[in-house]
Amino acid sequence: MMNIYQISEKIAQRPPFQMIEKVTELVPNESATGIKNVSVNEPYFMGHFPGTPIMPGVLICEACAQLCSLVIEKPAEDLEKNLYVLLKIDGFKFVKPVIPGDQLEITVNKTKGGGVIVGFDCVVKVNDNLHAKGSLTFTSIPKESLGK
């Protein structure tokens, strides 16, 4: 279990791009369940879409990715030198729209990795109903290689 203060100690993203607000279950390097509350006040609803707010699918993927990043535990010296980044988005399905007022319950389970890549299966539910699912793969890159 992690609250927003503990989450912010572990991930670099900040509002309005912080997509996990609470972690209810966490098994380091294996799996997690987290919560994202979707408010009508979120800035992207102004344009997506005017009068008919729907959470963009890419941001649902981002919420899943942020939860995955909380699952990946690495030694401090690794995280100092390397950045874990999204490598692949596979087979994502957006089964039902996510609208303001929904509470996303996101579950991620590691399927492969430990070496150069780490893969997760992700499931997003609202009120126990499936809204989205898919797979995400991450890799680490040396921070000093960025922009070169």
Place this chain on the structure above:
Amino acid sequence: MANEEIKSKLKAFFMSDLGVDGDVLNYDTPLFGEEIGLDSVDSLEIISFVDDNFGVSMTGVAKENFQSIDTIAAFIEKNKA
């Protein structure tokens, strides 16, 4: 593990995980050429698969070793414990 078995496992992985059409994938087909068209993201998947399934690390290994199923299998054969 016989070399043939390694090649057959690699081919099954290319078809199931990387979406390569088995009909055009022979053991000597160039993987990163125009026909198959794999990219650097796929090469990371290959490295991960080889590490997990054969216990052989291909991180930082020269490009020539990734040319085809034949060359990957030869590398595995040469470097496995």
